[in-house]
Amino acid sequence: MFSKLLMWLFLMRYVASKGNDDDFIYNGFRGTNMSLDGAAEITSDGLLLLTNSIQQKSGHAFYPFPLHFKPSQGKTQSFSTNFVFAIVPKYPEVRSYGAAFVISRSKEFPRGQVGQYMGIFNPKNVGNSSNHIAAIELDTYLNPEFNDIDDNHVGVDINGLDSITSAHAAYFSNMSGGFKNLSLISGEPMHVWVEYNSLQNHLNVTLSPIGLPKPDRPLLSSTVNLSSIMLDDMYVGFSSSTKTVPTSYYILGWSFKMNGQATALDLSRLPKLPRIGPKKKSKLLSFGLPIIVLFFTLMAISAIGVIVRRKIKFAEVLEDWEREYGPHRFSYKDLFMATKGFKDKELLGVGGFGRVYRGVLPASKIKVAVKKISHESRQGMREFISEIVSLGRLRHWNLVRLLGYCRRRRELLLVYDFMPNGSLEKFLFDHPKKMLTWSQRFQIVKGVASGLLYLHEEWEQVILHRDIKASNVLLDSEMNGRLGDFGLARLYDHGTDPQTTHMVGTFGYLAPELTTTGKATTSTDVFSFGAFMLEVACGRRPIDPRLPVDEVILVEWVSECWRRGTILAATDPKLGLDYEVEEMELVLKLGLLCSHPLLAARPSMRQVIQFLDRDSPLPELSSDGLGAAILAVGHYKGFDDLRFSCPSSLEQWSASTSSVLESIPSGGH
Template sequence: MILKLAVLFLLLRRSSVALQEDDLGFTYNGFQGVNMSLDGLAQITNNGLLELVNATKQQKGHAFYPHMLHFMNSSTGSVYSFSTTFVFAMFSKLTAVGGPGMAFIIAPSRDFTDALPGSYLGLFNATNRGKSSNHVIAVELDCIKNMEFDDINGNHVGIDINDLKSIESTPASYFSDQENRQVNLTLFGGHAMQVWVEYSGSQRQLNVTLAPFDAPKPTIPLLSLNIDLSPIAVDPMFVGFSSASHAFDVNHYVLGWSFKMNGKAKELTLSQLPKLPRLGPKRKSRIYSIGIPVIGVTLLLVLVFIIHLIMKREKKFAEVVEDWELDYRPHRFKYKDLYIATKGFKDAELLGTGGFGKVYRGVLPTSKTEVAVKRVSYNSRQGEREFVAEIVSIGKLRNRNIVPLLGYCRRKGELLLVYDFMPNGSLDKFLFDQTTTEMKLNWNQRFRIIRSVAAALLYLHEEWEKVVVHRDVKSSNVLLDKELNGKLGDFGLARLYDHGTDPQTTHMVGTLGYLAPELFKTGKANPSVDVFAFGAFLLEVACGRKPIEPQASEECAVLVDWVISYWAKGRILLTVDPKLGMDYDVQEMELVLKLGLLCSHSIPTVRPHMRQVVRYLEGEVPLSELTLVFLSAMNNLCLVS
């Protein structure tokens, strides 16, 4: 019986202790005679202020309630509700710069020996910040903008979990119920302010409220974050404050502190709080107290502004130049020159926009040469060296029917290709933009352009030192000089390989309507795919229609199928561009239409080589012979169908 009573007594006593711990609270209206666990610069002054750091530079200070607290509800596994409020003041001798601030913290240990001062607030270092094993919950009052931690400004309040990158932060301010508006505050001005940190275990919500020393607690919190602290907290933990000094003379004080577990922290008696020391030297004349600081700060800001402009300018024109590019320097343009040439890539200099980038007109600052600059996004580093090597190799192409690629510039995942400027723009504008009468092309001009593009492709496929596959032959990539001569341009997608070898499988790129059907199976870009696209281009020029018109009826949507249907009816000339009227050479038109269908044949082996195409267009082979070849190709198409 005695044993049972003893066990019951111990259980009741343990329950009573647990209840006391669960509902623990303390209130310090000043710290005179208070038992606090202090380290670093932290000390209690003679009048009862808790001073975390003083003017000693690059140091840190910590102050903790000396006993560990049980934050975890063992029966539910969740964190108890808790509430705390404290009054603080931070002073910086540089009135425009606050330096690092301070933080209220909940941590499993008081040992922050390895933590760094300065921007790290005496909480973490470069190796342990961000680790879930820290189990640190903090509310930071930060007075410096640190880019490393993505700080929003140099005067903010943030909620930190295991890291100094706040998961929620906002500029220091408070909601004035009297004025019904948000009022800004300066954390480092040396004025006392009060903070309330409240966590609801049932709602899993953490609220942080800030207000001036003599203002009532605002009804609207400054920060309100829905967060479950159970995965972060361990049991038991310490509560306290951490602060750190930097290169500036700073003083951080806590005037009073109240804490309550499972309830609302008791309000501080503000009249009993210790007085802050007089901050700064004795009052001097206005020229010393106002003039010199203003001049100094102004000079500092001007210096910072100048440095910022210099750094911004350097960053703006920064380029990526690697050792392997040294061989290509004669072909490489400076980004700064291209930026100046295009007036900062302004929309006013925009010549056109395609699927692979925008093209701008520019005038090179030194030579005053007119150029066209195409910006191509190129984010993948795989094969980048080979890609640039091919671009430079293609830049060696020299043919009067090809727009010269003058060089390139590589910068921040972007490739800029520089071409000769063609004053009359691209052919597609003349074919499809009929807003002015000057934009019309007669048949003789169109036929001359067709022959120029054919000669350009023959040069690329057979006459240069390597086989070049353009991969994007279309009217928008045919540019016109001031005499309306056609030149094949835009080699941003081109690929090249040695004569007598097979092309490697590559990513399928190009424009819908010009893509050869075998590309969808093999992905190999060989000259035959350019021939297919050239066939679509021939029909485009002759018929004045795009290869695919999604808004047209089903029988008219695909240009090749539409022309074949008219050929089958023996009325192929009815597909001629109505804008030409009857002003064209019938034999030349029939040649172009049949050659377009032949080149666009779905069977690659049926398509002619570009040398054959040029012979047809130059009249070296009679139309009757082309007609026989064409009829045979159409029969093959019917058999396949």
């Protein structure tokens, strides 16, 4: 009898220590037992703060005990939850990544990456069915790689971040009978309800501002069977991840219930968000305001001379027609302060078209790269600025974002996103301090190809970059390749011909037809991309006069190696044997095909992507001639009758390439 009593007491203590495993409610989190990880913390006011950092960090906060989502029959149980959250950015105009309600087999994510991976996934496991993760994302950043609909949406994620269903953040108004938009980064608290019916495999997500009754209609309603996702025991909680922008992610209250309706939160008991904005003026300040105004008036009068001198120093060229470009125009003063007066110690590099400086914008603290280009006043400046502003609307993961411009006297300044690892060039040539692995190089090639496809086919207009080379490919903090420097880019509408006939670019990357027509096309960009691929694979520049005569021109040397059947001999010797043979051969052969002297023989960028992804076989090049390869590419392009002359041998191909290159005047552009 005594032993049974001890056993009963032990079980009661175990249950008490574990808590109710299918029903809980937190009206604030002060004194609660939450499982916190990363940047997550509970503030002294009782707020659950997931992240609040100027560095890229992630934060996780989970209910500490697993919940039984699957009873003995093996089918996921119904559940419901509701919580109040708020996303408070320090700089509302600069977006960071969002947050997510997560159901996971684990409450720890040691391999989760920050940024767009929400601190949960990484590039290798995102989308894997073995993850056993379901999430409701509150996303405030547009990630094209995950097919996001916009930068302010709610989505249902299963084992990855490519949502099975998503919608722009909004709530159904019971009064007006329609949906009203919400801004997830407004800094205001919002209420979320998530309900899953296991009998109907039905998942509803409802959103509304705090204080309003639960809307009659959900924002998202999806049919999804979670039985294959859920294990017997799963953890529930929240995760978020920031960019290098101070943003606070708060959870104010949370309720959860298995097989029933989660208890409603007591909104009056929820903790208050930290005050936003300046404090109210004191009475003393109100009475002393006239004196303060008088003081500052006198100070302003005494400072007129200083202001006049500063205006002269920061004088800009601003014509009436430029006022319509408002947000895309930076003040020279801001750029001067950002770069510390364009000091040499902030210099990132010097190119044929200008000098590039590192900078930090004084208001937003965003890191930027500022390129100074000398220009003369000319009739086409208005059209050029219009195109610069249009390019500023480009959004792709593998493109360096062009933020805007500034004009001052005889200078044009272009402002880009800052890439911390600089250009790809310094990792390839001469004696780099850090060596790129083949895997990194191959991903950079694929990334630049994806960005170039976006410019050629996927944006609202066709964009010709006209200066693709290793020095214009920049690397972000994760060594992803991003195509930058749009100073020479030109736009035209789909289905029309580009009008430019002014030949620009860099010696060694110019397509042969440019020397006769001067007309840039998407195929001339493909030629430059071919030279770029050979740069990456071979670790040397397209033209290097320091080498023996038969190796000066990179494309001729690689083609000679290919003719001898030893194409891998062209591989960058710094790699040794540490590369995938099939991938290396693919890049070398595709580089030759893209840089073919005949325009019709070159593939489109969509074909290049298909070749790199192994979705289409690369036309087989033979030592007897390129006719089969050219005809195969012509077939891929959709030509029924491809008529052009092609070299009968590789020697003719090399000879035609040499003659074209010799006809280009020296000077680099």
